[in-house]
Amino acid sequence: MPTRPEERLEFMSPAWIDAAGQAFEHAIEGIGGLPRDLSYALCEHFADAPPHLASSDGSVSWHAKFAQGKACVGAGVPERADFTIRTDYTAALAMARTQYSAGENSIGRANHENGLRFGRDCFSVEGAAPADPDLLRVLTAMHDELARRTVLGSDIAHLIERHGLGSAANDLDRDGFCLLEDAFSSQFAEELRAALVESKNAPATLLERGRIFEEAALHPWLLTLTEYACGRGFVLAELCGQENEPGTDTPSGTCTALWVIEDSSPEMPRGSIALWSGGPSPARADRTRGAGMTLCSKYSRASHPADTRYRDIDPAILDRNPPELTTVLGFDAVLERHGHEGSVVR
DSSP states (O other): OOOOGGGOEETTSHHHHHHHHHHHHHHHHHTTOOOTTOOEEEEEEEESOOTTTOOTTSOEEEEEEEETTEEEEEESOOSOOSEEEEEEHHHHHHHHTOOGGGOHHHHHHHHHHHHHHHOTTOOEEEEOOOOOHHHHHHHHHHHHHHHTTEESOSOHHHHHHHTTOHHHHHHHHHHSEEEETTSSOHHHHHHHHHHHHHHTTOSSOGGGSOHHHHHHHTOHHHHHHHHHHHOTTOEEEEEEEEESOOOOOEEEEEEEEEEEOSOOOTTSOTTOEEEEEEEOOHHHHHHHTTOOEEEEEEEEOTTSOOOGGGGGOOHHHHHTSOHHHHHHTTHHHHHHHTTOOOOSOO
16 A cells, blocks of 8 residues: 555654664564564664754664564664664665565665665675574564655755765756766666567556566656656656657656667767756757667656556555655545645654
């Protein structure tokens, strides 16, 4: 089922940490309890957190201690931890929103693409990773329960900065167009192209034709810049494959993205995403010609309708993704009309 707006959480916020404790309780109960003699503590420490969450040194941390069959969760670094993970907040956010239930291939792609954006050694670990099978089951269940509730974030300026999208945002403001090079790997491009070829002339929407299309629709750079251009609550108007077509000028209040998955133009190297906002854009017309086969995603402001074909989408697709998929498919308005109150994040 879609995650209701009032259930959504900002990564590492006090509400998120409280929810982590509750998720551990659910997970422990779900496996019939942890061994009472199990004693283990883990900690995660993230640098360059959003200012409204960060401590004086710009970081944010949380920990979980397991003893007597129970979990105790809190903010900050504990006196002792058996295992500590350190990384950038925004790098951690990408993995915190990826569910293990999406499958090993999806987890592998998420790790690979995150490494492309932040560096292959962006995560460092200290100590002994958890090995108890019951504890691993609890950690996995807790992770997935929170992953489906964790939003991209409320500080769009911080996301732009940490993703290195400042120049792209400036290009959008000035030209209505930007080119995001190295937005995805050659491996992702090959898998995306194969999925597009396989899905050609299929009656179902692309989102129902493979997990990789779900991942593409939720690319953090696209979500960040589209929110910057269209505002919060934007919807996905269309997701389709296209070949050798630059596309038409987009109306005001919309954004169009072309994923370049073939090496067919020096102006548009494979692994790039061309993004333009509403209105004529000569820069876009010049750069996107001859891009070859592409994935095209079109987004519009919340006041514009989403693709009505998504109304009958498999609920499992919504369940295995973070809240933004529910939003871009236009389900937030449906949830609100049914009396679910609350802000998008807490």
